[in-house]
Amino acid sequence: MELLLSSAIGMLTAAGTYLILRRRSFAVVLGTTMLSYAINLFLFSTGRLVVNQPPIIESGVTSYTDPIPQALVLTAIVISFGMTAVTVMMALGAFLEGGDDRVDMPRADRQPETSRIDAGDDHP
Amino acid sequence: MSPALIAALPFIGALLPGLLIRSGRDVAAMCCGTATFVALLGLCLHIPAVMAGEVITESFDWLPSLGLNANFRIDGLGLLFGILILGIGLLIITYARFYLSRNDPVGVFYTYLMLFQGAMMGIVLSDNILLLLVFWELTSLSSFLLIGYWKHLPEGRQGARMALTVTGLGGLAMIAGMLILGNIAGSYEISDILNAREAIQASPLYLPALLLILLGAFTKSAQFPFHFWLPHAMAAPTPVSAYLHSATMVKAGLFLMARLWPVLSGTPEWFYIVATTGLVTMVLGAFIGMFRDDLKSLLAYSTVSHLGLITMLLGFGTEAAAVAAVFHIINHATFKAALFMTAGIIDHEAGTRSINRLGGLRKLMPITFVIGTIAALSMAGIPPLNGFISKEMMLDEATRTVWNGNSSLMFVMATVGAIFSVCYSLRFVWHVFFGSERDDYPHKPHDPGFGLWVGPAILTVLVVLIGLMPQTFAGWLVEASASAVTGGHPHPHLALWHGMNTALKLSIVATLGGALLLVLHPRLLAIRNSLWRPDAKVIFDGITQVALNLSYRLTDRFTNGSMARAFAAFAMTVLLCGFWAFSTGGYSGATRPMLPVTAIPLIGWFLLMVATGCMVAFHRQRLLALVLVGIIGLIVSCCFVYLSAPDLALTQLSVEVVTVVLLLLALNFLPKRTQRESRDGKRGFDAFIAAMLGLGFGGLSYVVMRTDFALPSIAGYMLEHSYKLGGGHNVVNVILVDFRGYDTFGEITVLGIAALAIFALTETLLAGASGRRLRNWTYDSRRAGARHPLLMVVVTRMILPISLVVGLYIFLRGHNLPGGGFVAGLVVAIALVSQYMASGFAWAQDRTPIPYHSLIGAGVIAAGITGIGAWFAGYPFLTSTYGYVKLPGIEEFELASAMGFDLGVFLCVVGAVMLALNSLSRIARQAGETVNAEPMDINPSKFKGGR
Known part of the structure; x- marks a missing residue:
């Protein structure tokens, strides 16, 4: 029985991790849900x-x-529902605002090394 | 008045301006002034006791297990600093009222000021070094806010950042030093530490502790080489500079050295580090000060110099030097605060603080002239003013001090410092007030109103009075505080005239030399301008830039905007740590037998594995993935049932339902499919990480399950006392609402906050660009023909009362049988959601009398009130009681006070779930989802006479 449960926990973890590593927010939400199953079972x-x-x-x-x-x-379990709801809402908001549901920051938004603000000088 | 209350009053005062600022700046200033005045009064009531040698203490246990107690003490040193902080604070509050312009947010200013004042009072009244550290950090933070108060000035922001970086770093070092100190002494109470001098000085850790603590004190008190932040902090409004740099912030470092003087001083290390740093700072600060053009900058370097002087005196380690140090703290606070305020007045009325553009103000601003001149002459050390007396004492001490076998170095350097000091002081008077009147002042200068000059005038009167009659006006305070510093019983005899001794001769040399330098000033300035001089700001910026680049280089590796990369790095780290921990943990093999496997769990396991595998394979088809999530959740709940966790099974099952509904609602607006984007290599790598993590976590849980408890479980206690103390048979529920009720209270609050965050997010979305997008929304999938089918409406209506009764039943029995507030809340929420699903959101919403926000609030309040109720019975928060009730017609049932708490849980869960779903359907309505007036598409009851 222990073997069954631990293998199930392992499987859920692996699936959750794989989904979280995807690039679309819906997959990430599914992944976190799977990971919370695994963690809840583990805690239990x-x-x-x-x-x-x-x-x-x-x-x-x-x-x-x-x-x-x-x-x-x-x-x-109840808190993870709250968390799922917040992430879903954020994913939805990002999709509605940005037009796609990627989780990564768009390449254009990543600050290039050179244009960073100098430490002492914060003129706009 | 209780010492804790004195420290708390400024914090209370800090709340008032925010509440009262609408009544005007006068009211804000008045209430801050009142809080300060009351605190000052309370402190002064302790003067007789302190003079009699008593130490007033008060203690509250805060975290006794950590040695962190809220202990306060008032002794001579605390009294001296308290009077300075509150007394000058009162003057600054008045001054700031008239100094700040109408456009400045005055309420904010007073709040920061009072916060700062409270933090300073906390430092000087703490009797526990951990508590002192808390207040110490608070002064760093609040001074940051004060220095950067004029947010529109880049200098202000940079100065604030620099001050925070330097003093904050010093503060961190000091935490380490204080912890070492407390460790050696075996206690964090200052009273105990002060008695542990021998142990501390004999300890091999004495030097590290000393260095770390001094690092904190030196950065705070702007000692060389950390002096550079102080002049840059001058970008703050003048009341702030006057307060921070005369009586408070920079004196905190001195206070600390004075406070720990009995245990740390007297060693060669102390003497050479502290006295030398002080001497260098004194001479260097005074030298730079001579050449500053900006009045405030001149005063800033002069402050650096005087702080160096006091540090040096403390470093000498003799009783007489400590007396001189304490006396100079008082004198410096009086004349320097007056001078800063004078500089502010000149800036305010003449429109500039640049010495080059001033001169000849004597006739134009006579009152300011008198105040400024007296204070500056005191700074120069001219008799009969108070600065003269303490400077004499300093020179006297310097002549007695031998530095590394050299008996003249100290007093020669001290005299050089004094010469410079006379020069810049006289320059302040001569170049600003004397000379001919000019006609190119930015404003036509004139004396300010009473409100601006009264503060510095009071201080100047003190300068003169202490100078003329030092024993009467300052002797008692010096005696009390010097006793506290040295731990002995010094009887200082403060007098203007000590006869024609060496110190007086040195003083005369200094005065003449200073005057000579002033005559030569233009030539000296030209020479200095031709020399290379290091700019501390450039060096500071360079160092921060290097640190910044390094951290960017490090963090960019892991977080380049790709979440997957960050998560992969995190996962690998966890895996490696786990592996390392396991391989070094000495695992000795399984000790528990396995449970036998029967057919049903095996089937469940098989289903779960297949469903999870399918999930990974088909996750791009999002609808299918949702179905699979449902299946997995169902099997997990079955697993809970099988493994003796009925409560968990119920909760998991009902959460599953709402989660799927939620995801479905969201999916309505998201793409229904995910394209394959990652390259094969990336997917392979991800799969590898996932597999490793799965193996690791699965292995971990296997090992845990096969091993006996390392420590005896507390479960026995819970099981044994569940009924006796909590009055419930369902131990899980009793833990939730009673034993660990505080955790649950936090949890429902978090849940409520999550729902409110969702609501707020929705508001933002609907108001912004996405709101416009939604209004032009076209659905990418076909809509159902009958959106509110008759059958569904009828069934959900029939189920509603049944569900509500089931919810009530589950709620009531929760204390003794599986169920409780969480599950009942979810069941009721599901019953309500099904109405929304059947008849449409708008229709159902119109029939909901209570807004969900208030349900959440009511839930948290109900739980809170239940907890507080225990106080009235004299028990700690959330202690419960219970009894049995017999109502006619139904079975006897139990009423525990914990039920009120569970009711809170119930309400909060219903409110949170409904608010989250509500928010999603508001988005749907924005997207043009039709609002139905009828409960169903085809309503048979409308066909009159159909049969």
Whole structure:
């Protein structure tokens, strides 16, 4: 079971990384979503894997799984929704403003070495 | 008044101008002045106690585990500096009110000034060096704002940057030095450090600590070779210069040396570093000062010189020298603040500060003439003014000091410095006020109004009074502060006349020599102008440019505007660090047995792997990719169910739904396909990085899962006390709303902020160029024929009440069974979103009585109030209580106070999710999405008599 979960985490990480390395914002958003699955699963797995022992106190039951990673991951899931929403909105805004959905800075905007402002002189 | 309150009052005062500036500059000045005055009054109430040798202390634990406590103390030294900072601050506030023009943002000025004042008070009243460091950095920052106050002047901005760079770098060095010092002493309390002299001076780390601390003090106090920032900071408005360079900022370095004098001084290292630096600075500053044409620049170099003088005295390490140093701090503050204000008045009324364009102002500005002349003569050290007495004491000390076996070097150099000092002081008087009247002043000069000259006049009266009766007017303060500096009980006898001693002879030599230099001044100036002289600004700019180029060269490698490159560099770094950590970590193999694999997880795993693979393969078809995201999310939630995490499964499932809806809405406006752009080689490289990262992370999680806990888990505590303390059976929920409620509080706030950021982004988009683009939008894909189909409308309407009840149920049971505010919020949000999907956004929006912003706010407030409620019961923030309620007709249920908190979570989640989706659909409306008046396209109820 541990092998299955860790291979799934590895696969999700690899897919997420590959997508984040793409040049279009939508792929990057998908990639971050995949990466958050991987990370949430990883955080969850630090409580070690336990079957059929949910952390709900019942009389007569003595062993439970570790509730702390679960609490961590629960908020992480919700926060990652917030993050996805913000990135999606930013991607959409960039697309509407700039006309394409590349994530890289356009070559023209990258400052050439020579025209940088001198440290002491900030005349426009 | 409590020392902490005295330090806090200026900060409180800093808030007022922003609130009151609409009432006018007078009100702003009045309230700042009041705050300062009250603080000064509070400080003065402690004078009798301090005079009796008491130290008033007050302490609050802040971060006791780090040794960082908000401890304050008032002793003689703090009292002296406090009186200077607040007293002169009061005069500056008055002066600035009349000095700044109508076009200057006065409220901003007063806010900066009060911030700075508070930071200075913090430094001089701190009894903890870490706290002192915090205030120290605050003075660097607030002085940066003050120096650069005239943002339109390039000199102002450059001067501010230079001051920040130099003092900021020194501050960083000082942090290191202070930490070493605290480490040696075993405490960060100043009181403890002052008692650890032997331990500190015996430590091998004494010299490094000394050097680092002195670096901080020297940069702040503009000691050679860091003196150059001070004249450039003169681009600030004159009230700022008068304040920063007479009584406060530059004196902070001196204060620190005085504060740590008992533990650091008395060693050869201290003597040679501090006294020599002071001597060089004193002579050099005075020499350059003689040749400056700008009045403020002249005063700036004179300040450098006088700071050098005081540093030198502190460096001597004797009790008498410390007394002289303390006395000169007072005298310098009085005459220098008066002189700066005089220079400001001349600039204000004559329109220039250039000595070449001035002269003959004696008759035109008689009041200014009297004030300026008395203050300048005091600076020159002419009797019977206060500057004379402390200069005598300095010369007297210099004659007793032997430098490396040479007994005359010190007093000869000190006399040379004094000669220069007399020269520039007399020049200030002679070249500005005397001589014939001119007819080419930029403005016709005349004396200013009362408001401008009252401040310097008060200081000049003090100059004379202290000069005539030093024991009466300054003796007590000098005695109190010198006792605090030296830790002994010096009884200084300050007097104008000490008999015809060596110091007096040297003084006479200095005065005559200075006058002679003034006569020769034109010739000296010509000689100096023909010599090469290093320009500190050019050197400084050169050094910063080199540093800048180096950092550009470094950062350009990794961030050239390509996000993929930056991320790849980051990923590789993480991978290498992880590999290194693992290979040196001493991993000894798996210790936990594996769980057996059954058929269902295996199927799930297989589905997940295939879906993820498909995701990579088909990610260019964006709609398909979204479906695959949904599938993956679903399997992840199943995984949570299987592995005993029902709460996570519920949350993941509902988040999945809203995420997909969100992405769908966004996809509406984005291209539906991604072109293949990267070359094969690039893709191969990316795939390699991705595979390595996947292997690394997967391997890491495998190792973690197969290894037992390194430290005992705190889970046992949570499980045991979940019911006893939190009143809940669902431990995850109890952790969220109770044990770790503070974290959750932060998290819902973040979520709310994210939603508000999305809202703000939408506003900007709709208002700008993209708004215009949207209005001319043509969709690139075919639109559905029936946009609000009857069937969907009916089904969602039927589901709505059911969903709301389910949401309520999940919310109520959350404390004991899987569920809670997060999940309930998501479920309700989904129910509402489905209405929007079915009947269109505009239709649904019209029927929503509460704006989503207020839901977010209400949520955060509800959670906050629940937390604060615990205070009234005398418990810490977010302590919860619970009880059981039995209502007729339904099962007995539990009401915990944590439920109020969970309600906050619920509201915040609903508000945030809905606001995010709402923002996206506003974009759709802008793009010409029709607003439907009817809930569905074909409404059967409208066909009257159809049957």
